[in-house]
Amino acid sequence: MPAGFSERDVEALHATLDGLLGSWDAELEARYPGDDGSRQPVHTVYVPGHRYTAGLAGEWAAQARAVVESAGGVRRLVDVLGIDDPVLAAAVTERVSAKLAVEAIEDLRIDFEDGFGDRGDAAEDAAVVAAARALAGSEVHGTSTPFSGIRIKCLEAATRRRGVRTAALFVAELVAERAARGLVGLPEGFVVTLAKVTSPEQVVAMARVCERVEEANGLEPGSLRFEVQVETPQAILAADGTAAVARLVHAAPGRVTSLHYGTYDYSASLGIAAAYQSMEHPAADHAKQVMQLAVAGTGVRLSDGSTNVLPVGDADAVDAAWRLHGRLVRRSLERGYYQGWDLHPAQLPSRFAATYAFYREGAAAALSRLAAYVGFVPDAGGVLDEPATAKAMAWFLGRGVDCGALTEEEVRTATGLDRDGLDRVRVTGHAPSPVAG
Secondary structure (H helix, E strand, C coil), rough: CCCCCCCHHHHHHHHHHHHHHHHHHHHHHHHCCCCCCCCCEEEEEEEEEHHCCHHHHHHHHHHHHHHHCCCCHHHHHHHHHHCCCHHHHHHHHHHHHHHHHCCCCCCCEEECCCCCCCCCHHHHHHHHHHHHHHHHHHHHHCCCEEEEEEECCCCCCCCCCHHHHHHHHHHHHHHHHHHCCCCCCCCCCCEEEEECCCCCCHHHHHHHHHHHHHHHHHHCCCEEEEEEEEECCCHHCCCCCEEEHHHHHHCCCCCCEEEEECCHHHHHHCCCCCCHCCCCCCCHHHHHHHHHHHHHCCCCCECCCCCCCCCCCCCHHHHHHHHHHHHHHHHHHHHCCCCEEECCCCHHHHHHHHHHHHHHHHHHHHHHHHHHHCCCCCHHHHHCCCHHHHHHHHHHHHHHHHHHCCCCHHHHHHHHHCCCHHHHHHHCCCCHHHHCC
């Protein structure tokens, strides 16, 4: 008991503090629940809606492998990206080759926005129905991707009705096709991408659309979720000078899964000349830093944008585009953006090579420090880490395992943590007992 305080005094003080802070306690828990620990894809591949087929993922994988082989193989790609350490280069080569063989696309977005354009209602309706049926068919034939979804036209007045119509028609057709194949509801990891958001009110409106579509198709409430593309300056800074992006993150609790930065629309909106529009322009960095602040602690994920410099043409052009893409992927990862867009099959090898090098380079230190934190190896590394840092290290390692850069066995051998234990640290920061043996 503190000096001068009776038990009654202490209880009275706590009652006062609970009264002062109770509403904030509830708001903090609701608005900032933290990340749920689920897998996040390392990229999103965008394909025009009228070009999507059930076998597209396999076709892209085959094209990616062909480009690499024609350029001298994965090992040469690794050299092109400047991964010089022979042990690291060998490990990255092995894992990229395996990835391109089994899961070249992690997240697929069937695009009915810029990649589709305005083709009239009849053409878009037909493409939507065909794509929904193909997506359902890909599940049956084992050619689906771990994550998928569609991008619809924005909710500005000129395209609002078409965007809503596409979302409603696609979901209805997809649910019906899955039901005909004995599947229920939506595929796991399915989202709708809402383009060119300019206000939190549009996020509220999109949530209403989701509710209505769920009701119409007998879906569980909250099962249809969406991601927001930050492509306009109004999404970052409102007219009153406040950070609009912080409000739109909270405008539809439980519905918004992520914020995706739109490199070229955002840059163009600021009047940046086409030659200088880039993921690493200072204007892009500013927007993405504000986005990062807005989602911190909310459980909403982030994705960087894309580069439109494609690995096509002669050998020198392909190498230059791979170097650029690899550098930009690495830059995003170092800044806490663990996902980005890919626009061409030949970008898949450089995406995975740069990503795997990032995780494998950082794994040794993270494994050693996490081993010390959980008591598997006393005093390993000579660093005294706090729970927040332990969570960050567990997240790093978990992401590496999720994408194929690391294996669960590597983590278990170094730290004594099986996957459940690693996930517990990454979500709670608490150290479970290491797995024996």
